[in-house]
Amino acid sequence: MTIADMVRVLHAKVLCGEERLETKVHTACCSDLMSDVLAFVNEKTVLITGLTNAHVLRTADMLDLKCIVFARGKIPGEDILEQADEQGLVVMTTPETAFTACGLLYEAGLRGVPIEWPESEARL
Amino acid sequence: MSQTLLHAEYPVEAEDYTCAGEASADIKRKLKQLGVSSNVLRRVAVASYEVELNLVIHSEGGALTLEVTPEQVTLISRDRGPGIPNLELAMREGWSTASETARSLGFGAGMGLPNMKRNADTFAIDSTVGEGTTIEMGFRLA
Numbered sequence: 036m037t038i039a040d041m042v043r044v045l046h047a048k049v050l051c052g053e054e055r056l057e058t059k060v061h062t063a064c065c066s067d068l069m070s071d072v073l074a075f076v077n078e079k080t081v082l083i084t085g086l087t088n089a090h091v092l093r094t095a096d097m098l099d100l101k102c103i104v105f106a107r108g109k110i111p112g113e114d115i116l117e118q119a120d121e122q123g124l125v126v127m128t129t130p131e132t133a134f135t136a137c138g139l140l141y142e143a144g145l146r147g148v149p150i151e152w153p154e155s156e157a158r159l
Numbered sequence: 160m161s162q163t164l165l166h167a168e169y170p171v172e173a174e175d176y177t178c179a180g181e182a183s184a185d186i187k188r189k190l191k192q193l194g195v196s197s198n199v200l201r202r203v204a205v206a207s208y209e210v211e212l213n214l215v216i217h218s219e220g221g222a223l224t225l226e227v228t229p230e231q232v233t234l235i236s237r238d239r240g241p242g243i244p245n246l247e248l249a250m251r252e253g254w255s256t257a258s259e260t261a262r263s264l265g266f267g268a269g270m271g272l273p274n275m276k277r278n279a280d281t282f283a284i285d286s287t288v289g290e291g292t293t294i295e296m297g298f299r300l301a
């Protein structure tokens with residue numbers, strides 16, 4: 036689906052990156068733990084989170100993420116949104132809880148990131 | 160000895176949450192300019208962010224060293240203490256002594272060290288309580 040589809044499904048409000056809504060997303064990850072995000076996510080993944088601090092953006096930057104969804108109506112500060120725009124992110128806020136947001140996206144066909152532990156574990 | 164393409168040092172302050180991650184962002188930018196493949200770039204970025212945040216969260220301050228040759232990216236983290244009393248425990252997924260401040264920002268999953276080990280081609284950690292911790296990671300380019 037596209038980010039525009041997500042906006043519709045989540046009854047979300049776009050906070051930045053309005054011009055990038057046609058970007059396709061392949062998978063989603065929901066977490067407030069940045070190390071989990073760093074472990075499981077790839078650049079085609081949407082991040083759904085309740086954290087709105089600068090580290091969420093830095094984590095997104097490390098992974099070249101394209102889209103972040105803030106759950107439960109959270110809205111980050113203006114400085115965070117400016118930074119997000121510079122990074123080329125689409126940022127939206129949904130009134131739904133993280134759980135419901137995930138459920139709605141799953142129902143609409145979006146899936147989690149396949150976990151590649153076994154293969155990467157083999158490199159240890 | 161192989162020719163050095165890039166060498167950079169980044170001091171990292173303890174508990175400086177405002178700047179935390181800036182060294183890793185710069186490392187990623189520099190490697191991208193060198194034309195490092197996106198797969199390696201991503202693995203270095205993840206490991207670098209984890210190791211940098213550990214310096215901020217757990218150490219008394221230290222530095223990251225980046226070295227690039229045509230064959231390999233090497234990332235070294237050195238700190239001034241306090242050292243890790245039980246390395247086996249520290250390497251375990253889910254083990255964390257992160258402060259409340261760190262947890263409120265989204266850290267403390269106890270996944271950082273396992274993430275580094277998983278993403279690097281070579282990983283070595285050495286720690287002495289009262290002295291400090293050194294982590295050396297290698298990422299093959301060729």
Ligand SMILES: Nc1ncnc2c1ncn2[C@@H]1O[C@H](COP(=O)(O)OP(=O)(O)OP(=O)(O)O)[C@@H](O)[C@H]1O
Nearest residue numbers: 070213217249255256257266267268269270271272
């Ligand atoms: N440089 C360091 N100096 C002292 N202790 C450290 C250092 N790095 C890690 N540790 C110890 O090892 C533990 C595990 O580190 P790890 O990075 O795996 O998890 P974390 O930092 O607690 O959480 P996360 O990385 O998931 O946010 C830490 O909680 C801390 O006790």
Ligand SMILES: [Mg+2]
Nearest residue numbers: 209213271272
């Ligand atoms: Mg850590």
